[in-house]
Amino acid sequence: MIEQLLTDKVKEAVNSLYHLDADPSQIQLQNTRKEFEGDITLVVFPFTKVSRKSPEATATEIGEYLKLNLSEAEDFNVIKGFLNITIKKEYWLNFLTENYNSDNFGYGEKSNEKPVVVEFSSPNTNKPLHLGHIRNNLLGFSLSRILAASGKNVVKVNLVNDRGIHICKSMLAWRKWGNGETPESSGMKGDHLVGKYYVVFDKYYKEEIGNLVVEGLTPEDASKKAPLIIEAQQLLQKWEAHDEETINLWGKMNGWVYEGFAITYKTLGIEFDKTYYESQTYLLGKELVEKGVKQGVYNRRDDGSVWIDLSAEGMDEKLLLRSDGTSVYMTQDMGTATQRYEEYNPEQLIYVVGNEQEYHFNVLKVVLKHLGCEWADSIYHLSYGMVELPEGKMKSREGTVVDADDLMQEMFDTSEAMARELGKIESFDDLEARNLYRTIGLGALKYFILKVDPKKNMLFNPDESVDFNGNTGPFIQYSYARIKSVLRKADESGLEVTMSKAQDADMFPQEKELLKKIHDFPVVLAQASDMHSPAVIANYAFELASEYNRFYHDLSILKEDNISSQSLRLSLSHFTANIISNALWLLGIEVPERM
RNA sequence: GGCCUCAUAGUUCAACGGAUAGAACGGAAGUUUCCUAAACUUUAGAUACAGGUUCGAUUCCUGUUGAGGCUACCA
Numbered sequence: 001m002i003e004q005l006l007t008d009k010v011k012e013a014v015n016s017l018y019h020l021d022a023d024p025s026q027i028q029l030q031n032t033r034k035e036f037e038g039d040i041t042l043v044v045f046p047f048t049k050v051s052r053k054s055p056e057a058t059a060t061e062i063g064e065y066l067k068l069n070l071s072e073a074e075d076f077n078v079i080k081g082f083l084n085i086t087i088k089k090e091y092w093l094n095f096l097t098e099n100y101n102s103d104n105f106g107y108g109e110k111s112n113e114k115p116v117v118v119e120f121s122s123p124n125t126n127k128p129l130h131l132g133h134i135r136n137n138l139l140g141f142s143l144s145r146i147l148a149a150s151g152k153n154v155v156k157v158n159l160v161n162d163r164g165i166h167i168c169k170s171m172l173a174w175r176k177w178g179n180g181e182t183p184e185s186s187g188m189k190g191d192h193l194v195g196k197y198y199v200v201f202d203k204y205y206k207e208e209i210g211n212l213v214v215e216g217l218t219p220e221d222a223s224k225k226a227p228l229i230i231e232a233q234q235l236l237q238k239w240e241a242h243d244e245e246t247i248n249l250w251g252k253m254n255g256w257v258y259e260g261f262a263i264t265y266k267t268l269g270i271e272f273d274k275t276y277y278e279s280q281t282y283l284l285g286k287e288l289v290e291k292g293v294k295q296g297v298y299n300r301r302d303d304g305s306v307w308i309d310l311s312a313e314g315m316d317e318k319l320l321l322r323s324d325g326t327s328v329y330m331t332q333d334m335g336t337a338t339q340r341y342e343e344y345n346p347e348q349l350i351y352v353v354g355n356e357q358e359y360h361f362n363v364l365k366v367v368l369k370h371l372g373c374e375w376a377d378s379i380y381h382l383s384y385g386m387v388e389l390p391e392g393k394m395k396s397r398e399g400t401v402v403d404a405d406d407l408m409q410e411m412f413d414t415s416e417a418m419a420r421e422l423g424k425i426e427s428f429d430d431l432e433a434r435n436l437y438r439t440i441g442l443g444a445l446k447y448f449i450l451k452v453d454p455k456k457n458m459l460f461n462p463d464e465s466v467d468f469n470g471n472t473g474p475f476i477q478y479s480y481a482r483i484k485s486v487l488r489k490a491d492e493s494g495l496e497v498t499m500s501k502a503q504d505a506d507m508f509p510q511e512k513e514l515l516k517k518i519h520d521f522p523v524v525l526a527q528a529s530d531m532h533s534p535a536v537i538a539n540y541a542f543e544l545a546s547e548y549n550r551f552y553h554d555l556s557i558l559k560e561d562n563i564s565s566q567s568l569r570l571s572l573s574h575f576t577a578n579i580i581s582n583a584l585w586l587l588g589i590e591v592p593e594r595m
Numbered sequence: 596g597g598c599c600u601c602a603u604a605g606u607u608c609a610a611c612g613g614a615u616a617g618a619a620c621g622g623a624a625g626u627u628u629c630c631u632a633a634a635c636u637u638u639a640g641a642u643a644c645a646g647g648u649u650c651g652a653u654u655c656c657u658g659u660u661g662a663g664g665c666u667a668c669c670a
Contacts, residue, residue: 025611033614043613045650055650081650082614124670164670278670305668314598315666322668329670358599359665385600386663393663415633422633440633452608456601457663464607468633470619471608478633486630527611539609542618553635573630595633 013065038084055081100575106522108151120352126166127195129404140352142534150529173201190256284335385457411441447473451538479545505564510551541583
């Protein structure tokens with residue numbers, strides 16, 4: 001890669017000119033802005049101190065050195081403190097020749113080192129998946145692919161939260177008011193059916209609270225003394241005591257939910273290497289807490305509860321074990337993290353979890369380190385922002401959630417309507433048309449969510465739904481389909497891609513821009529895996545597609561009678577299509593061969 | 596109260612401390628003998644406020660204002 005060559009040569013240059021052993025961070029290379037002549041720009045301000053010359057003079061000296069000593073350097077010009085270097089055409093053409101047929105251009109070497117474990121999704125089993133889960137799933141899945149492409153050995157895991165008071169609420173409501181309703185009898189998807197009874201529970205629970213408040217209780221007391229919540233808690237105790245009837249009901253209703261989730265995951269295109277169930281892991285961690293008490297790093301109070309004092313770290317006291325000896329969230333997470341560490345010996349443990357749990361993960365790390373687990377440093381919380389609706393935050397109890405299944409169906413319907421309106425599918429058979437709606441609809445949804453920096457809250461307006469024009473997935477998919485169409489036509493016309501001919505071609509500035517953009521892909525990929533950000537890949541894919549469309553929109557590639565130019569354009573098109581498809585694959589987005 | 600995050604065109608999003616802050620949608624005006632108009636071209640429009648560090652600040656630091664989150668013997 002030219003960046004590496006330049007970095008080395010610049011280092012050599014400042015050493016020879018100014019006797020400076022330059023730090024890599026001082027050598028700042030960037031793509032030259034389009035309005036200036038040149039390909040790559042060196043920012044020379046960091047060297048003006050040692051050169052004791054003006055930025056212009058310094059840039060000129062370094063430029064002269066590079067032109068003399070770097071064979072790829074064609075020429076240079078200086079504007080203020082910016083040294084714009086032009087790279088020889090041969091370099092770009094050689095780069096094209098060597099890589100245009102490479103299927104995994106830019107991907108890192110596959111390493112056999114310790115794995116990276118990525119946990120994402122982690123749903124509760126009392127209700128269907130919603131828009132917030134979609135952001136989680138897409139981020140986790142795309143991140144896993146990006147890390148894998150950069151050479152890591154990735155393990156995707158899901159921890160299903162299948163036990164607890166929430167599922168007991170659904171169970172109780174179903175038993176009281178369900179009349180034996182099943183997914184088969186109701187025609188409902190299993191997760192939606194269970195979610196329905198969660199809402200039913202909440203309705204009657206709220207009524208009871210209301211009545212108690214009328215009788216004179218405070219809302220807080222009322223919410224604790226309502227008969228329904230007490231009954232639900234008793235159900236949880238029965239579950240923990242392995243009561244057969246309770247376990248059976250729990251197993252049955254969870255089974256419905258899993259069937260529903262499986263469909264949602266499949267539609268969304270998400271899969272895991274391993275799924276853990278909280279019912280099997282929730283007892284883990286208690287031993288760790290006891291161990292901590294023995295070591296004197298945690299404190300047991302008179303009532304039997306266990307705490308850790310984190311005031312030295314600038315945090316509060318935190319409960320690790322209840323007075324009745326049962327686990328809390330933190331206890332379990334200590335256990336599952338330890339289990340996962342022992343199982344995989346990972347280089348990194350990544351948790352894709354919303355930013356409302358940032359404090360929890362900070363505490364988790366510190367609590368483990370107090371126990372002497374140095375590996376706690378390998379825990380990384382990929383914290384993402386909330387998905388907000390125009391009317392504010394989603395609240396499942398207030399029914400302002402956007403259901404994942406409904407949303408995807410809407411996307412499919414919208415893309416179908418658009419395709420029909422545009423007359424896109426006249427030559428398609430039914431199956432191909434249906435696949436296209438799915439591909440486009442999902443592409444729109446995924447791209448819309450992934451293009452936003454994970455850490456930021458994002459706004460989702462269901463009424464406007466997701467666009468199909470502009471900076472969108474379908475635009476990129478369209479660009480891909482169009483390139484494929486060009487290549488098909490070329491093939492039918494008997495045109496051949498001959499790189500030896502292309503080497504003789506003149507390269508238009510726009511063609512070089514496109515090639516430079518492709519050339520950047522490995523750098524972008526590395527950056528994305530460093531920053532854990534699919535958004536970097538998404539925005540890159542859009543820029544690449546735009547670049548292609550802008551240049552070729554009114555140019556007849558096939559009618560060009562100069563064989564060299566034709567070869568250059570076809571191979572450039574082929575290469576662009578490859579990179580677009582690779583970039584979208586990293587986002588979990590499919591490309592259509594035609595649309 | 597304490598702690599954390601965010602604040603950029605009318606709207607949704609960009610910008611390793613670098614050049615004249617980019618796109619897209621929406622607004623206004625155009626472009627179909629061609630590979631495919633889900634496209635392309637032109638145009639108006641923004642760094643919340645006040646200081647500081649720097650050759651250079653949307654970016655780093657301090658303060659103010661505004662939005663969200665956390666601060667449960669819930670998970």
